[in-house]
Amino acid sequence: MKEMHLTNALKKDFPLFQAHPELVYLDNAATSQKPQVVLDALNTYYTTQNANVHRAVYGLAEQSTLAYEGARARIANHLNAASPQELVFVRGATEGLNLLAWSLSQQLLSSGDIILVTEMEHHANLVPWQQAALRMGAELVAIPLLPDATLDMNFLKTLEADGRAQRVKICAVSTVSNAFGTTHPLSQISSWCKNHGISLVVDGAQSVPHGSWDVQELGADFLVFSGHKVYGPMGSGVVWGKEALWDQLPPWQTGGEMISRVTLTSSTWNSLPHKFEAGTPDVAAAVGLAAAMDWMVAFGLKHIQDREAFLSQKARQILQEVEGLTLIGPQNQKHQLVFSFTLEGVHSHDVAQYLDRDHVAIRSGHHCAQPAMRALQLGSTARASLALYNTEEDLHCLGAALQAAREYFL
Amino acid sequence: MNQLDDLYMEIILDHYKSPRNKANLDHLGDDVLHENPSCGDSVKLDLQLDGENRITQAQFDGHGCAISTASASLMTERLIGMNIAEAQDFLQLFLSVMRGEEEVEKLEAWGDLEVLEGVRKFPMRIKCATLAWHALESRLEALTS
Numbered sequence: 001m002k003e004m005h006l007t008n009a010l011k012k013d014f015p016l017f018q019a020h021p022e023l024v025y026l027d028n029a030a031t032s033q034k035p036q037v038v039l040d041a042l043n044t045y046y047t048t049q050n051a052n053v054h055r056a057v058y059g060l061a062e063q064s065t066l067a068y069e070g071a072r073a074r075i076a077n078h079l080n081a082a083s084p085q086e087l088v089f090v091r092g093a094t095e096g097l098n099l100l101a102w103s104l105s106q107q108l109l110s111s112g113d114i115i116l117v118t119e120m121e122h123h124a125n126l127v128p129w130q131q132a133a134l135r136m137g138a139e140l141v142a143i144p145l146l147p148d149a150t151l152d153m154n155f156l157k158t159l160e161a162d163g164r165a166q167r168v169k170i171c172a173v174s175t176v177s178n179a180f181g182t183t184h185p186l187s188q189i190s191s192w193c194k195n196h197g198i199s200l201v202v203d204g205a206q207s208v209p210h211g212s213w214d215v216q217e218l219g220a221d222f223l224v225f226s227g228h229k230v231y232g233p234m235g236s237g238v239v240w241g242k243e244a245l246w247d248q249l250p251p252w253q254t255g256g257e258m259i260s261r262v263t264l265t266s267s268t269w270n271s272l273p274h275k276f277e278a279g280t281p282d283v284a285a286a287v288g289l290a291a292a293m294d295w296m297v298a299f300g301l302k303h304i305q306d307r308e309a310f311l312s313q314k315a316r317q318i319l320q321e322v323e324g325l326t327l328i329g330p331q332n333q334k335h336q337l338v339f340s341f342t343l344e345g346v347h348s349h350d351v352a353q354y355l356d357r358d359h360v361a362i363r364s365g366h367h368c369a370q371p372a373m374r375a376l377q378l379g380s381t382a383r384a385s386l387a388l389y390n391t392e393e394d395l396h397c398l399g400a401a402l403q404a405a406r407e408y409f410l
Numbered sequence: 411m412n413q414l415d416d417l418y419m420e421i422i423l424d425h426y427k428s429p430r431n432k433a434n435l436d437h438l439g440d441d442v443l444h445e446n447p448s449c450g451d452s453v454k455l456d457l458q459l460d461g462e463n464r465i466t467q468a469q470f471d472g473h474g475c476a477i478s479t480a481s482a483s484l485m486t487e488r489l490i491g492m493n494i495a496e497a498q499d500f501l502q503l504f505l506s507v508m509r510g511e512e513e514v515e516k517l518e519a520w521g522d523l524e525v526l527e528g529v530r531k532f533p534m535r536i537k538c539a540t541l542a543w544h545a546l547e548s549r550l551e552a553l554t555s
């Protein structure tokens with residue numbers, strides 16, 4: 001009861017829920033709503049600090065630069081990065097993964113090498129690698145899915161047995177599947193990569209929003225995430241990488257800001273992290289993201305995790321009680337915030353449309369993970385995904401609306 | 411409730427639950443498969459013509475929501491008996507109505523098809539309603555080229 005009171009109060013921090021008091025927002029895996037403090041940070045930046053960064057000498061430009069670099073330092077601190085230089089700001093996970101797919105493959109791949117992904121990746125962590133492989137004459141290999149939407153980890157043994165493990169140079173995996181909510185065995189993948197000298201890129205789009213931040217514990221070489229799923233603004237995102245690795249990589253985009261010396265025929269590159277930030281950055285987005293992460297810290301990461309674990313358990317319980325509902329994915333994962341399901345006899349689009357009438361917002365379709373859907377022979381699923389501000393009441397609304405949807409279409 | 415019932419008219423739900431002219435079209439290759447990339451729904455369409463280019467049989471296969479299934483079902487019912495030129499006019503008229511360029515009354519002559527009018531109030535679902543029609547478009551193009 002105390003907890004419920006707490007989270008109901010939490011929604012008051014989010015102006016969108018004031019504008020739509022009836023809304024039961026369960027599409028948090030797609031994007032989260034933004035607390036007032038984040039909107040205030042954007043407003044303060046644009047109303048009192050706006051100027052281009054890094055170039056001009058006047059006071060306002062200095063303030064803007066301080067705001068931008070300050071945001072980088074705060075986020076670096078939250079992520080437990082060795083230094084702010086290890087963080088490159090990008091537009092979101094998609095841009096970050098494109099950057100890495102370009103620069104890492106340029107640096108590490110020769111013809112015949114392998115990029116290892118999983119069959120469960122978001123298209124953003126699949127297509128850039130697939131295209132990099134095509135460009136470099138390399139091969140894309142995917143760890144397959146098992147019927148319960150977990151990874152077939154025995155596949156790594158197969159790669160060792162048939163000698164392909166030696167050819168893997170890059171491995172790119174997500175922490176949590178946005179399609180099915182599966183948490184992948186990252187520490188196992190990480191040690192396997194270490195043993196085989198493979199660079200590991202982690203797509204944290206679905207775990208960073210829930211407070212899994214520590215890059216020292218991650219066991220990866222690079223981490224990518226989108227700020228807009230972490231209560232931050234659209235257009236914000238981060239790539240973290242180890243400095244020694246960043247240093248070796250060629251830049252992705254080129255232009256202003258990322259250079260050191262330019263002649264008509266050649267250029268040298270700026271120091272980290274600027275080498276990877278060509279052009280005018282979205283300063284406000286960076287400032288907003290730092291404010292969002294500060295806000296989470298003020299709330300307490302442990303508290304967030306406890307609260308979400310409670311919601312996760314409730315959600316599973318409520319969904320399991322809906323007649324004709326089949327949950328896709330692991331059946332006993334404790335901390336699961338993405339629930340993918342089918343409702344017997346009702347197409348997921350019709351489920352989502354019906355729920356919209358009851359102001360319950362969920363997703364339907366293939367969730368940008370077509371290979372994974374194909375592997376499980378699913379055309380589409382409905383997906384409810386949770387965030388910190390959701391309440392037990394939200395979940396009861398979901399359950400009741402699903403029950404009613406089934407009756408409507410049957 | 412009203413708006414939702416405008417979308418899911420009784421006739422639509424009826425065609426969804428018991429689609430007409432739905433058949434297994436596995437023998438047709440994936441090159442005739444039409445997909446809605448935003449949701450993963452797909453449809454295949456098969457037309458049989460007589461010696462005078464009249465459609466004698468129209469069948470569809472695929473995975474879809476109530477709207478796309480009912481639309482395909484209603485479409486195939488109407489196609490039977492049309493010649494290719496008539497089918498092309500019919501297709502263009504339907505797509506114009508869905509785009510809001512033509513009055514829905516124009517569909518009256520085609521009976522139940524009018525029930526798809528409600529979809530126009532749900533812009534995100536227009537792609538569902540037109541999926542089978544885009545399959546028809548490419549079938550007709552193939553037949554005339």
Ligand SMILES: Cc1ncc(COP(=O)(O)O)c(C=O)c1O
Nearest residue numbers: 092093094122124174178205226
């Ligand atoms: C696991 C995962 N990776 C990558 C992305 C891409 O994020 P964005 O669209 O913000 O670039 C998403 C977004 O849905 C995601 O869930």
